[in-house]
Amino acid sequence: MILNSLRVLFSLRLKKTIQIIKFFHNPKLAYSWFIEFIDDKVITKRHQKYTNFNDSSLIDYKKAINFTTKTNLVEINKIENKFPDFLSSKNKNIPNYSWAATNELAKITYIITKLIKPKIVVETGVGPGMTSWSILKAMSENKKGHLYSIDLPTPNTKNMPEVGYLIPNSLKNRWNLLIGPSKKILPNLLSELSNIDIFIHDSRHSFSNQLYEYETSWSSIKNQGFLISDDISNDAFINFSKKNGKDHILIKQNKKFPIGIIKK
Ligand SMILES: C[S@@+](CC[C@H](N)C(=O)[O-])C[C@H]1O[C@@H](n2cnc3c(N)ncnc32)[C@H](O)[C@@H]1O
Numbered sequence: 001m002i003l004n005s006l007r008v009l010f011s012l013r014l015k016k017t018i019q020i021i022k023f024f025h026n027p028k029l030a031y032s033w034f035i036e037f038i039d040d041k042v043i044t045k046r047h048q049k050y051t052n053f054n055d056s057s058l059i060d061y062k063k064a065i066n067f068t069t070k071t072n073l074v075e076i077n078k079i080e081n082k083f084p085d086f087l088s089s090k091n092k093n094i095p096n097y098s099w100a101a102t103n104e105l106a107k108i109t110y111i112i113t114k115l116i117k118p119k120i121v122v123e124t125g126v127g128p129g130m131t132s133w134s135i136l137k138a139m140s141e142n143k144k145g146h147l148y149s150i151d152l153p154t155p156n157t158k159n160m161p162e163v164g165y166l167i168p169n170s171l172k173n174r175w176n177l178l179i180g181p182s183k184k185i186l187p188n189l190l191s192e193l194s195n196i197d198i199f200i201h202d203s204r205h206s207f208s209n210q211l212y213e214y215e216t217s218w219s220s221i222k223n224q225g226f227l228i229s230d231d232i233s234n235d236a237f238i239n240f241s242k243k244n245g246k247d248h249i250l251i252k253q254n255k256k257f258p259i260g261i262i263k264k
Contacts, residue, residue, distance in 0.1 A: 130166060198225060
């Protein structure tokens with residue numbers, strides 16, 4: 001029993017080490033990832049300063065959509081019924097699927113895209129491509145919109161067939177994928193686009209990276225536009241909304257940390 005556990009532990013560690021060694025075959029990306037990793041683990045710890053929220057301060061995703069878009073629940077339910085089943089049914093055979101957005105985040109991005117018919121959406125953190133898929137699906141139904149996604153592959157994402165591999169080719173005509181750290185790509189992209197309708201953060205959830213992405217994207221988001229963030233696990237989101245004098249909403253989802261929304 002003990003020997004077996006040691007054997008499993010050893011093979012897991014070996015697998016992880018091999019994964020990291022393989023990853024360093026692309027020195028430029030590996031360097032960017034390593035710098036962020038150090039920032040996360042040593043300089044600004046990932047979940048430093050827990051926000052003081054509890055279950056009763058979190059609201060349901062449909063109520064949040066109702067409140068921010070002023071759409072009634074009947075209409076929201078109608079759109080939700082069109083949300084493709086295959087986007088929410090989890091298939092455990094797909095590699096790194098567990099990294100994908102929760103049902104709640106996928107539905108929020110789908111329903112809000114359907115409702116406000118955005119021209120431009122920018123997201124950070126593609127992974128397998130669940131949120132990208134939901135947004136692109138809604139844009140294709142709207143016959144309007146373009147999605148710009150940024151992803152910095154990590155040793156874990158290198159395990160996937162490719163970044164955004166869940167997204168069907170038929171939806172990719174409205175999609176640009178930019179590879180690299182959001183800190184490097186986001187400022188140039190936003191200055192080229194000038195105005196965006198929605199910004200979604202789902203990349204590295206460290207305090208410094210979240211705050212950086214919120215602050216960088218904010219001036220490009222149109223009035224009445226949306227800032228949506230996964231994993232409100234530290235004070236970055238709440239500090240940011242207070243500093244800008246904006247109300248924020250925290251939404252319950254099927255994992256430890258909530259989703260945040262600020263309407264500009
Ligand atoms: C939680 S996953 C995103 C899941 C995705 N939104 C979905 O619904 O499937 C986080 C992704 O962020 C990427 N990432 C990590 N640090 C990043 C950074 N600094 N800039 C851009 N992407 C980053 C990781 O490679 C990973 O693919």
